[in-house]
């Protein structure tokens with residue numbers, strides 16, 4: 039049987055690479071597009087080692103409308119696109135908002151124009167819990183209000199969802215699923231691929247693992263006076279392989295035509311909130327390493343408590359996160375050890 043071809047933008051990145059593995063394992067043909075601004079070609083070796091086949095790769099900056107159009111003109115047999123390619127650092131987006139708008143929005147416009155021109159009518163979009171801002175109630179449902187974004191990055195996700203919604207109304211046949219990820223962490227079990235933050239990490243888990251590995255002196259815990267059980271902020275951490283699996287489910291839903299709306303939106307979380315201290319405790323238990331930490335003031339822009347209602351994704355996609363917080367912290371540590379060539 040002929041394999042169905044899926045274009046994965048940002049496919050050498052953290053979540054993209056794990057999703058590519060799941061797609062290959064499910065028998066899809068994968069073509070990756072990436073400009074390597076936040077990833078490297080070595081990732082293709084890792085994917086090949088795990089999945090036993092190497093996806094095609096095209097180095098392309100999707101901000102370039104001409105090159106993007108030329109690329110898509112050669113891919114008219116693709117059945118769908120999964121669009122991960124974006125800049126994603128919230129803090130950086132505050133300092134360089136136009137870079138974020140240019141990258142994330144121009145790429146999206148170029149992608150949607152090319153898809154519609156060449157009749158590729160199925161899209162999965164990487165959205166984020168950041169579109170909910172500071173929620174009034176948790177767990178957050180997809181039907182909850184999408185609040186004004188707290189960062190230019192978050193706003194690009196909101197505007198991209200709007201673009202898709204508008205296109206779904208104007209373009210007969212165009213279907214999309216927007217997946218709002220909460221806090222993806224962890225790595226593939228093989229530790230052939232994982233997250234490679236450049237420079238000082240902003241996110242909690244890479245900061246914890248780098249501190250345990252001795253690269254950072256201590257972890258600063260931002261805020262110990264939130265109205266949460268232990269005073270530290272609560273998030274919905276989800277294993278990246280659970281996120282990857284959800285993409286395969288979403289793709290099958292698009293391809294089987296079982297969607298209920300032209301644009302469907304699903305939260306991807308575990309449904310369980312964990313505080314910063316709980317994450318540290320889990321990490322220490324699973325790694326056997328101590329994480330020196332100090333509680334300091336709150337980080338600007340942080341919200342106290344965010345976690346997902348997952349029943350919609352459970353019911354409609356038939357998907358549920360399977361891995362626990364302990365699985366995630368253990369996996370993040372094994373990946374850090376692999377990268378730093380440490381004994382686990």
Ligand code: NAD
Pocket residue numbers: 047048049050051052053054071072073074075076077098099100101121122123124125126141145164165166167218219220221222
């Ligand atoms: P990542 O940076 O590891 O991957 C993104 C990839 O896109 C990188 O390989 C980068 O080189 C590529 N890219 C960026 N701009 C591009 C462009 N103009 N043209 C071509 N390639 C380009 O990030 P990730 O963590 O894998 O995130 C993937 C997607 O998920 C992003 O859209 C991100 O906004 C979204 N998301 C991530 C998180 C998270 O916590 N990691 C949470 C919610 C949503």
Ligand code: WQD
Pocket residue numbers: 126128165166167168220221222240241242243245257258259260261271272273314337340
């Ligand atoms: C988690 C918790 C910090 C670092 C971000 C984006 C969001 C989405 C997921 C893309 C918070 C605390 C962190 C540290 C700490 N990404 N922390 N010390 O901010 O929940 O979400 O990634 O779409 O849009 O905003 O994730 O990992 O940065 O922080 O105490 O050194 O850990 O304050 O409570 P966040 P994070």
